[in-house]
Amino acid sequence: MKILELSPFSAGICGVWTRVLGEAERLAKNHEVHVFSSNIERGTGKNKIVKPYEVINKVKITRFPAKASFGQNTFFWGFTEEALKLKPDIIITHAYRQYYSTKALKIAKRLGVPCFLVTHAPFLDKKLRNWKLNSAVFLYDKLIGKRILNQYTKIIAITKWEIPYLLNLGCKKDKIIYIPNGIPEEFFKQKKEKEQNKILFLGRIAPIKDIETLIKAFSLMVDKKIKLEIVGPAEKDYLNELKALSTRLNLKQRIIFSKPIYDLKEKIKKIDSARIFVLSSKREGMPQSLIEAMARQKIVVSSKSDGGKEIINGGQNGYLFTIGNAQELAEKIDISLSRNQKEIKKEAKKSVEQFSWDKLIKKIENYILNDVKV
Template sequence: MGAKEMKICLIGTVASSTLNFRKTFIELLIQEGHEVYVFATDYSEKTSAAIKALGAEPVSYQLNRGGLNPFADITSTIQLKNKIKTIAPDIVFSYFAKPVIFGTLAAKLAKVPRIVGMLEGLGYAFTPEPPHKKESFKKKLVRAVQIFLYKISFRYLDRIIFLNPDDPVDLLEKHKIKVKDVKILGGIGVDLEKFKPTPPSLDPIRFLFIGRLLAEKGIFEFLKAAEIVKQQHPEVEFIVLGAIDKDNPSSLSQNDLEYYKQANIITHPGHVDNVQAWIEKSSVFVLPSYREGVPCSTQEAMACGRTVITTDVPGCRQTVKDGVNGILIPSYSANELSEKIDFLINNPSMIIYFSEKSRIFAEEYFDAKTQNQKLFKFILKS
């Protein structure tokens, strides 16, 4: 193995997510002559074959994804350490909260020379609740445990990568977590050759929401705003892509979803695989989220040349220059959102203007090729 060629372990969670969001990055590593081992918790024959087709090696491992079971976590970490030790990699790169914690500890136990982690957002435990809602005891507990585990594991990282500049402030500085080195990546990026710009629909005007149907994604504000706007503009369409998460206490209920569908306020095709086709049929992309890393859905919408309405919160504000490629609104405000939607309906020329700027912005900041090269440097170089 030449000096440049290295063994690199990528540790994530589910295989489908790795294939969706790490595919072009894995291709880049292979292209550069590195041996790549991709760890996931749920390989099937199909996903395992897809990883092999990229030229990488799939590795199954166990991770107690939810819950707080220290014995399961210790067992998983020891098993993971043994798998890493067998490979003897030069670098371990983990992403998502639990893999960063336990992947880092396992890599340290396996004496890996370089360990890098990436948090693509702080997640549910660090996302603020709306002013009228009290934070649950469970959420406070999960956050406290996460901070404790970050404090233990982060000291062994050679570098931690965040997507936006707010996350390291709200996590590391606020909770006094020590790390050797911090880098800000920006968005993961989008394949600009796949997501091409198309003219936005103006007859009818369609507003599109993509995401899990959870309070923190802003689904309630989107639905309420749609209900308000529909009274004045029954011809305008509101489309919701995404599934209900029955196990999540902040999820939209099936009853509420049925109400909005029956009242003809929204169209809900559910979870779809052809997201791009739905973006192309839309006019404006809306994400009233309470907090993000840097949302991939918004980057894809921008690459297709879509106006964006999103909240002025960490992660979301990185995707919109207010009044240039879209509109920033305060979080938790269905009224404010309905006013901005109404403004765009009454000024369709602004939809065209913002759309053109969105694509330019995507090319400048969210080209997957550029972002993958940047991530590659962050992982490899001290």
């Protein structure tokens, strides 16, 4: 079967791209899989242009020039002609409210093939958008979203918390399938490395991650010997702000800023090296890094984002704190460091075993590829 997946990005660090690549690599073992995307690299804030064609583990990636943008995540790129030439048997488009996801429906109808939409939990707090984006979201949902959602073969929700939003937009309940993002099996199988006395943040270093709250919390902690390591691709201006904050709080000697890690084995080793994993984001749809850390039996502390609350049952498999509350975060980290957390570590791993790609790809095969029946 020839499968076409559409993604806003196919280079850098991006939650959508992580899902697309993980899914595509596994589908490519038995099918011909193509990915179409913009030619923009995600994660550094530089809008770096990447090469137009690449093959990763049998996944054929074609990137199209970004002609215009609307916000940080929406780029317009033309792919209709190439998609029609490709003649896929199925189209899987990623991210609701993207113009290419709307275009995918028209292409699928012309080709007479099924079209699936993977939503990627775009229903964030209005306070996190500017007025222009909020207006665009309102108009899209009102004029386009309610009209087209039920035209997709199925809607794939990556979280449970977003399903009420989809229903409120008029999406029929029997149209919705829940298939979360997966993590590689290596997170459950790779040999553990020795822990160091440090706290870890691993992810995109961008304002939405609210790392300043983590740094402020770090300054309030009881333990003044433990270190904090911040790892990931960084938006330069934001990184400079964080470094300046570290200096003002006299934490320069205890905070390490490290480059991004793209090698899977090295990433797992980095997670293993920490005692505590913290995700302080203002917003998370489905926090991949949190799930990865839990699979490595780490004590995790997350903000009460929608994604964080869905994964963490406070006090049983990790800890939650109020978004932006540095004092509360410091207290939760102090608790994590002062208690025997053996049972919480076990429960953390157990609670995320469902996110193994080996399990999820079977669900995708059953729901989407087997005669497109649910």
